Amino acid sequence: MAGYFAIFLVLATVTSGLIWLLDARLFAPKRRQQVETAVAAAGGKLPEETIARLTKEPWLTETARSVFPILAIITVLRSFLFEPFQIPSGSMMPTLLVGDFILVQKFAYDVKDPVFRKNLYRNSLPQHGDIAVFKFPNNPRLDYIKRVIGLPGDRVIYRDKQFFIQRACPEELQGNCPGLEQVRYTFAGDSEFTQQGLPQKQYTERLGDRSYSILQTPALAEQKQRYYRQSGTAIDEWVVPEGHYFAVGDNRDNSQDSREWGFVAEELLVGKAVFIWMSFEFSDNPDRVLPRWVPSGVRFERIGRIQ
Known part of the structure; x- marks a missing residue:
């Protein structure tokens, strides 16, 4: 619904x-x-x-x-x-910040009716690196936004804060399937952001023909005990079922995503995030007179297409 x-x-x-x-x-x-x-x-x-x-x-x-x-x-x-959304959390930093107002392209994927969300028109499907908005699988009344890392049939491994992907192999390529591929990233410098008071580092990750920035918190260990357990795979390994997607936040150590709650079903997809049309800055200064929900500034430099 x-x-x-x-x-x-x-x-x-x-x-x-x-x-x-x-x-x-x-x-x-x-x-x-x-x-x-x-x-x-x-x-x-x-x-x-x-x-x-x-x-x-x-x-x-x-x-x-x-x-x-x-x-x-x-x-x-x-x-x-197009549907407007507001970014409420820092799970997609540095790509999307709290206070960003974005436009989501509804027709980028399957077109659904606005009430019962039944498919009206079959369009394209998410690709590696897309930033997708979807209904949270554990509570479809909530909207989530994450980056698509795994497509149906992909084998995804997240080990030592590094993604590895073995892409789905079509039947006609059986016997000559691609092997496990490292999703490479390069160090881009120390970040201005912190998590729990700990410094974060910024990297440029490349997935297929997509390049984008991610954050890591080196001082925090992987929370493997919280990972979603899929039968027949290792604790840090998942095989994406048909009709599902594996989606994670760019703020890798500060995101609840497919590593913890599993896969996103195709029917839960809302659309593709394509544009930041406004970005407000909010202050955490305890001495500030105005309430925290009142913006303290506008980040005009963030307005534009989303990578």
């Missing part, structure tokens, strides 16, 4: 449209008939004020007629084209 806002938006659009249509087909003709009857009774002429009073729409119809086109446009844009 879609989020409550999506359901409310669809219901509001349908309700206002039905009210407008019902009035146009049933009540408006009756009002016009009243005017014609009154004109005939008055000998062919009525004051403009009387005509306006007799043809005036009820306030509910007038409101529905005014808001329906706006609601319809918003519903179509939000459901099938």
Whole structure:
């Protein structure tokens, strides 16, 4: 089931449209008939004020007629084209920061209806390195955003804070399948960010033809005891089932992702994050007079396409 806002938006659009249509087909003709009857009774002429009073729409119809086109446009844009999201946590740092407002391209993957999320149109599927928004598998009312590391059929290993991938092998290549490939990354320098007061380091990771930045906290050990256990594999190894994806945060030591809760089913996909349209900065200064939820600045330099 879609989020409550999506359901409310669809219901509001349908309700206002039905009210407008019902009035146009049933009540408006009756009002016009009243005017014609009154004109005939008055000998062919009525004051403009009387005509306006007799043809005036009820306030509910007038409101529905005014808001329906706006609601319809918003519903179509939000459901099938682009939907705005706000980044609430630091799991995708440094790519996405708390306070970033992003646009998610809904038609990048399968197009779904906004209420029951059933496929309406088969489009493309996520690729290695995509930043995808999806419904959290353990609670589909929550939206998560992560980077896609593993595709259906991929064998994914995360060992010593390093990803290795053996890509899915099509049937026609059986016997000549690719081997285990290291997802290479290079040191990009000490980061300005910290985790639990510990310094973080920034790396540039390359997955296929995608390059992007990630963060690691060297002082923190891998939390393998929290990893999702898949039958028949090692504790730090996963084979992505058909119709599922393996998605992780760019802030590798500060992200709850597929390493902990498993795979993302294809039907849970919402869309692909493509653009930062606004970015607010928030202050943690305890001496600040304004509440923490009030922005302390705007990061105009972050506006642009998402890598």
